Amino acid sequence: MGNEMDKYVGRLSSLAAVLSLALAACGGDPVGINSGDELSDDEIQAVFNAFGGAFTNVNQAQHRATPQEGIQLAEIPINTSVDLSAPCDLGGSIDLDGSASGTMDDETFESDITMDIDVEFKGCVVPSEQLLITVNGDIAFDSHLVVGQETFSVDGSQVGGFSFTLDDGRSGSCSLDIEFSASTTGSTVQSNVSGTVCGRSAANFEAYTGS
Numbered sequence: 520m521g522n523e524m525d526k527y528v529g530r531l532s533s534l535a536a537v538l539s540l541a542l543a544a545c546g547g548d549p550v551g552i553n554s555g556d557e558l559s560d561d562e563i564q565a566v567f568n569a570f571g572g573a574f575t576n577v578n579q580a581q582h583r584a585t586p587q588e589g590i591q592l593a594e595i596p597i598n599t600s601v602d603l604s605a606p607c608d609l610g611g612s613i614d615l616d617g618s619a620s621g622t623m624d625d626e627t628f629e630s631d632i633t634m635d636i637d638v639e640f641k642g643c644v645v646p647s648e649q650l651l652i653t654v655n656g657d658i659a660f661d662s663h664l665v666v667g668q669e670t671f672s673v674d675g676s677q678v679g680g681f682s683f684t685l686d687d688g689r690s691g692s693c694s695l696d697i698e699f700s701a702s703t704t705g706s707t708v709q710s711n712v713s714g715t716v717c718g719r720s721a722a723n724f725e726a727y728t729g730s
Contacts, residue, residue, distance in 0.1 A: 551680040553718045555691020558652075558683065563693070563717055564724055565647035566654055566681065570638060573605035573613035574660075597621050601636060609651065611642035617660075630666040635659075640681055656681025658695060672702040693717035 558566075599619045604612045617636035624630070640654040662675030676699070682692040697714035714721045 551694050552692055553694050556685075556689035557691065558689075558693065558717055559647075560719075560723060562647045562650070562652055562685075563719075565645050565652065566683070567724055569607060569643060569645045569654070570613065570640075570658070573607075573615065573638070574636075595623060595625050597623055597630075597632060607643040607645065609644035609646060611640070611644050611653070613643055614639040614641060621664075627668055628666065629668060630664065632664045632666075634662045634664070634675075636661075638679075651686045653684045654681050655683075656692075670702065670704050672700070674698075674700040697721045 597620060601615050601617050601619065604614045606612050615636055615638055617634065619632055619634045621630060621632035623632070636659075638658040638660055640656045640658075643654045645652045645654055656679065658677055658679035658681070660675070660677050662673055664673045665671060677695055677697045680692060680694040682690075684690040693716060695714075695716045697712060697716065699710070699712045701708065701710035703709070712721045712724070716724065
């Protein structure tokens with residue numbers, strides 16, 4: 520079952536790559552407001568891409584359900600903590616702290632899982648075209664994932680903000696308030712992102728949802 524479980528967990532984390540956003544409110548930086556200079560759309564997307572890249576490391580955590588003693592039922596509980604730090608390629612880190620809970624069928628891998636993750640950018644240096652962006656801030660990422668034999672669906676929200684400085688002298692902060700949903704049937708994927716980031720429509724960006 521080991522290889523199948525690894526593939527399943529990998530799918531859960533890559534489910535997050537269809538839409539790639541999230542930032543939570545718990546740091547000391549000026550988060551949750553739009554102020555100062557503006558980021559371009561490409562620069563905002565670069566920050567989202569860094570977040571999505573860090574989130575793929577969730578599958579390196581101990582995502583293993585602990586069966587109860589005696590006969591193992593097909594449906595087993597999942598109650599996993601997430602506590603890891605993903606280094607940014609050019610400096611700083613993105614820390615993930617939270618939990619995943621729900622149930623998974625160990626034969627069909629049908630699942631019903633809720634994730635609550637706090638994401639903290641700590642001096643994360645993000646490349647965007649010819650510039651570097653240093654990001655600090657927090658985002659609360661919450662999602663509900665349902666996986667069937669032929670389908671899956673996910674919905675959730677991302678709330679918080681981040682501050683930024685660029686090596687061209689610009690600096691400021693951005694708020695984030697997003698709701699998302701995605702579903703698949705066979706090879707067909709449907710997704711929706713609503714809300715705002717940096718005062719702009721979140722629908723303009725490729726956002727991480729866990730799908």
